[in-house]
Structures are given as structure tokens and as C-alpha cells.
Amino acid sequence: MTSGLTERDRAKADRQAAIIHEAARLFAERGFSGVSLEDLGAAVGVSGPAVYRHFANKQALLGAILVGVSERLLAGGREVLARTDDPRAQLEALVAFHVDFALSDADVIRVQDRDLASLRDDDRSRVRRLQREYVELWMAVLERLHPDRAESDLRVRAHACFGLINSTPHSMRGARQTASDRAVRPVLESMAIAALTI
Template sequence: MTSGVTERDRAKADRQAAILHEAARLFAERGFSGVSLEELGAAVGVSGPALYRHFANKQALLGAILVGVSERLLAGGRGVVAGGGSPADQLRALIGFHVDFALSDADVIRVQDRDLASLSDDDRHSVRRLQREYVEVWIGILSALHPDRGREDLRVRAHACFGLINSTPHSVRALREEPRDGQVRGVLETMALAALTV
């Protein structure tokens, strides 16, 4: 019995993943408005118009990047909770998960910081909704650790933690030669944990 996924399906998925990766890199370097479809196509070895076989337009490509990463973050955060453990263990796992994201998807963080307003209204609403749900995952764990604190207090703390971790693409460019699992990861995890458990 086959899985129903053909070689053509796999090739198309691989091409889409390559397009998304290169688009995030180029958007991070030059901004959404500073990159043409022709440049995007050249980065993955196709003509600009060939991208329309995968995405309706450049704005749809931006939406796929930012909605997609928001979906991955929410699924990952929920996966941490589903994994069980004490609230303290879950918080450490959640911080580790978000640090992994920040170190591996630095380009996407830079794109969101600069180009969120360039999304279509529908995609922007989707991103905001998914982000709110991700924050609620953090608040659920933090409320178990700090039952005396209100949800708004915990929401501020969660957002401050994201700011600390997500500053990585802007603050550690000089450390790009360092092993990703070394100095930067340790600093981020230690600081985030200290900030959220103080």
C-alpha cells in the first residue's frame, strides 16, 4: 500500500520549501519591497513567472512564510505542553524550543519585524490569531508557576521574553561563526529562564 505521495508531489514540496527559504533570506536582507519576483526565481533556479505555479504572487509568498512560521510555533508550543512534566520542566522545554526557533529562523524573525504590514489583511489576521494562541500556551505554563500573578502580568512577561530571545538576529551577527549550540544558546536560555522565574 502506498502513502499516496508521488515523486512529483515530493519534488513540488521540495521546490516550495526552497522558494520559502530563499524568499525569507532575501526579504531579510533587502525587505519585501526590495526583492523582485525575478530575483526570487533566480535564487532557486527558475524564472520569475515560474513562481506563479507555487504562489499566486509575492504577497502570497510572504504570507506563506509568516503564517507558516506562526503555525509551527503554535504546534511546537502545544507539543511541549502535551509532553507533560512539571510546570518548571515545561517552561525550560518551551524556552529551549523558542531559542531553537530564533537560532534556526533568524531570517524569518527579521522579515516579520519589518514586513508584517505588507501581508494581506487575511494573512495578517491569521498571524495575529496564531501568535495570540502561542502566547496563551506560555501563559498557561507561567500561571501554574506564578498562581498569584494575573494573566495580563504574565502576558507582559511572555512578550518580554520573546523580545529577549527574538533579538538574536539583530544582536549576535558577530557570533555567526560560533557553534549554534554553544555560547549564544546558553546565554539566551539562562536569561529567559531567569526573567520568567524571578
């Protein structure tokens, strides 16, 4: 009985992950239209045409980045909520989870902000649907914490919280990452909790 993936399968998966990682970095730096397949290949040590073995085209690669991160956020948010039934603890854990995402996936946030419109229509629709589902996770917790508040009020707070946290990759560009993360994390978390609970 073998355990699924062959050595070749693992190597292919590793190469795809490396291409996605480098593509996010390059798209964040130069924009989707400013990066060629040759640039992407060079970043991972292959020829430009070799990228086609993993992705049909550059647009499919952009889809892998943005659909992939939306799927990870939704799955991670569901995992966070499954750990406790207490809405305050859930909210704090969601905030910490989203701050982790913003600090570790800053390139992806920049790509989404600038290049979402460059996605194929089906990928863009999928990203939007996944993002709506992620917002609904937060809304369910906020409604339990504030049953007396209007849904519109809570939705504004949730989106403002995302805006606050997701702005960090733009404001911290060029800062020394590890030291900045340590300094910024508690500030972001306390500000986000305050915005969601006052």
C-alpha cells in the first residue's frame, strides 16, 4: 500500500507552489500586466514556456493565487469557529487569524487590490462568492455578540475591520518584516476588536 503521492507528484506540487509564491511576489511588485511568463520562469529556475506545464496561461496562475487564498481564508475561518462556542473568543480568534493572514500573505493582498479585475469571469465570481461566505462567518459571530444592532451596522464594522487589517501590507512596505510584525500585530488586533465591539 503506497501513501498516495509519488516522488514525481510531490516535485510537481512543490514546483507549482513555488510558481504561485513567486507569481504573487512579482505581481505585487509590478502588477499582473507587468510580469511575463519568462519573468515567472526565471524566478523559479525554469524557462518561461515550462510554466505552461503547470498553468494554462498567466490568467490561470492569477486565478490560482486569488481563488486559492479565498478558499484558505474561508476554511481557516471555519476552523477557528469550530474551536469554541463563545462568541467573544470566536471574534478574537477570527481577528488573530486574519492578522496572521495579512502579515504572512501581504503580496497576495496587494495582488487582489490591484489585479482582481484581470481574473477570468468565472474565477472572479468564485472569489467574490468565497469572500461573501467568509464575511458571513464574521457576521454570525457579531450578531451573537450584538443581537440588538442592525445587520447593516455590523456589516459596516466587519468590512471596516478588513480594511484596517488589509491596509497593513501597503503601509508596512519596505519595513523589516519580523520586527514590524511583532510591533504591529498587537496594535492591529486591539484596534480591530475595538472597532467591532464599541
